[in-house]
Amino acid sequence: VTRLLSVPEITVKDQCPDDDRELLELMQAGEEQAFLALYRKYQPSLFRFCLHLGGSRHVAEDVTQETFVTLIRRPGKYDAERGGLLLYLFGIARRLVWARRRRQRRADELFTSLEERPEDFPITGPDLLSHLTHNEQLQQVRDAVLALPRKYREVIALCTLQELSYEQAAEVVGCSIGTIRSRMHRAKKILSQKLIEGVFRKTVRRGSSLRYES
Amino acid sequence: MRCRECERVLLDGERCTGGSEGTLYRAHAHLANCPRCRNTFGGVAVANAALELLRDASKSLEASDEIERDLLITFRERKELLLRGGQQRWHFSRWAVAAALVIVAGVVGYIGMHVKFVHPMSPTLSSASVSSPSNAKHPILHRLAKKKDRPMRLHTTPSKTAIIAKSVNVPHENKDVSEAIRPEPKREAVASSSAPPVPENEGGTILRVTVPASSLQMIGLPVLPETANRRVTADITLDPYGVVQRVDLVQPRPIRK
Numbered sequence: 457v458t459r460l461l462s463v464p465e466i467t468v469k470d471q472c473p474d475d476d477r478e479l480l481e482l483m484q485a486g487e488e489q490a491f492l493a494l495y496r497k498y499q500p501s502l503f504r505f506c507l508h509l510g511g512s513r514h515v516a517e518d519v520t521q522e523t524f525v526t527l528i529r530r531p532g533k534y535d536a537e538r539g540g541l542l543l544y545l546f547g548i549a550r551r552l553v554w555a556r557r558r559r560q561r562r563a564d565e566l567f568t569s570l571e572e573r574p575e576d577f578p579i580t581g582p583d584l585l586s587h588l589t590h591n592e593q594l595q596q597v598r599d600a601v602l603a604l605p606r607k608y609r610e611v612i613a614l615c616t617l618q619e620l621s622y623e624q625a626a627e628v629v630g631c632s633i634g635t636i637r638s639r640m641h642r643a644k645k646i647l648s649q650k651l652i653e654g655v656f657r658k659t660v661r662r663g664s665s666l667r668y669e670s
Numbered sequence: 671m672r673c674r675e676c677e678r679v680l681l682d683g684e685r686c687t688g689g690s691e692g693t694l695y696r697a698h699a700h701l702a703n704c705p706r707c708r709n710t711f712g713g714v715a716v717a718n719a720a721l722e723l724l725r726d727a728s729k730s731l732e733a734s735d736e737i738e739r740d741l742l743i744t745f746r747e748r749k750e751l752l753l754r755g756g757q758q759r760w761h762f763s764r765w766a767v768a769a770a771l772v773i774v775a776g777v778v779g780y781i782g783m784h785v786k787f788v789h790p791m792s793p794t795l796s797s798a799s800v801s802s803p804s805n806a807k808h809p810i811l812h813r814l815a816k817k818k819d820r821p822m823r824l825h826t827t828p829s830k831t832a833i834i835a836k837s838v839n840v841p842h843e844n845k846d847v848s849e850a851i852r853p854e855p856k857r858e859a860v861a862s863s864s865a866p867p868v869p870e871n872e873g874g875t876i877l878r879v880t881v882p883a884s885s886l887q888m889i890g891l892p893v894l895p896e897t898a899n900r901r902v903t904a905d906i907t908l909d910p911y912g913v914v915q916r917v918d919l920v921q922p923r924p925i926r927k
Contacts, residue, residue, distance in 0.1 A: 483745075486749045486752065486753075488742065488745060488746070491741075491742075491745050492738075492742070495738060495741060496738075499732060499733055499737075499738075500731070500732045500733075503731060503732055503733040504728050504729075504731050507728065507731060508724075508728070516733070517733050517734060517737055520733050520737060521733075521737045521740060521741060524741050525741065525744055528741070528744055528745050528748050529748060593720070593723060594723060594724065594727050596720075597720040597721070597723060597724045598724060600720070601721075601724065612721065616718075616721045616725065617721065617724065617725050617728070619725075637682075640681070640682075641681050644681060644714050644717045644718070645713065645714065645717075647717040647720070647721070648713025648714050648715075648716050648717040649713060651713070651716050651717060651720055652713050652716060
C-alpha cells in the first residue's frame, strides 16, 4: 500500500506514440506512461465537457475520474472502428453525468456551486470594469446553457463548446446526424431567446433543474 | 446572400462556412440589412457570440492534479491485480465448485426427502428384520406375508435388541405406505425353556407364522383349550441348527372402521 500511495513523480516520456490504439495496447500491457499520455491528452476536453454538462467542478472532476477508471478496468470495450477514443470517453462521461444527476437531484449542489466558484471560469480582461462586465456576461451565458433541456445542452456542449462535428456528436449521443442538427438549431433558438430576454430570475424547480422566468 | 443561406451560416456556423471569415461576414451583413432575417435569426447570432465567449473562457480549464494521482494509483492496483491473474481465476473456480456442490446437495436432499425407492426384491428389503423397530412392518414385507399367508424367511442375524420388538411411530406422507407401516402392537415374548440361550453374533432365522393356537403347544407354549382354535401370528426365532429359541406373539391388528 505504501508503495502504491507513494507516487514519486509523474512524467510522460516524449517517445510515447500518439496513436490512441498503440497507447491503449501499451496501457493494457501495464505501461503507466501510456496511460498518462492518454489521460493528459484527453482529460482537459473531457473535464470541460463534464463541466458544461453538469455545471459543477466537483461533478466534472468526479465524472472525469470515473470515466478514466472505466477505461482502466475495461479497455477492451473500446472499439477503434466505431470512432475515436475521445468520443468513446465522451459517451461514458455523458452517461455518468446524467446518472449522477438522476441520483442526486439536488439543484443547489449542481448549480449554485458555479456561482460560488468564479474561478471555474477565470476572467482575463484588461481592467476591473471589463472583468466585471465580462464576468456578468459569462455568468449569463452559463446560466442560459445550464437552463437548456438535457438533449439540447449536450448538443451545445459537444458541437459548439467542444467543437465536434455533427457526425461525431451523433456518435456520442447515439442518434442520427439529422437529429443532432435539428437539436442544435432548436438549442440555439432557445438560447438566443433566453439571452435576449436578458433578465433571468432563478427559481429552483423540483428536481435538479433550474427554471428561469423573465 | 439569400435568406436561406444566411440561416444556414448562422445556425451551422463554421461547419457551413468551412472556417471562411468572408462567408460569415456576408451573412452578418445580410442579417443587418434584411429585417426578416434580423427578426428571425438575430438571436442566433447573439447565441453564437455568447457560446464563443463561453468556449474561450473555459479553454484553460482542467481537472486538478489529484485526479491524475488517484488514477495512477488505481492503474497500479489494477496492474497488480492482473499480475495475480492466476489466483483470481482460482478464486473464481473455487466459488464455482462451491456453488455446484451446494446445488448438488440441495438436489440430493430434495430427492431424499420426497422420493422413496422401494423394490420388493432388493437385498436390503429381504434382509430386513421383522422385529427390528425401524422396518418391522415394511409395506412390502407385510403385503407379501399377508398375500402368501406363509412364513417369510429372513436372512438376518437376530440379536437381543432385535428380539425385543418395539413399536415405533414412523410418519409418512404417502397414505398407503403409512397404513402399511403402521406400528405393530406390543407383544409378549416367550422364551423356549428347553433351548440354550442364543449366543451373540450367531446366525439365526426368524420366521413369522400364522397358525392355529393349538399348534403352539407343539413347541411348548401353554395354550388354553378355549382359544386353541384361534389363529395366532408369531415370530419364531430359530438358531442356526433349527432349534426354536424364542417365540414372539404378534397381537392381531385392531380392525379399522
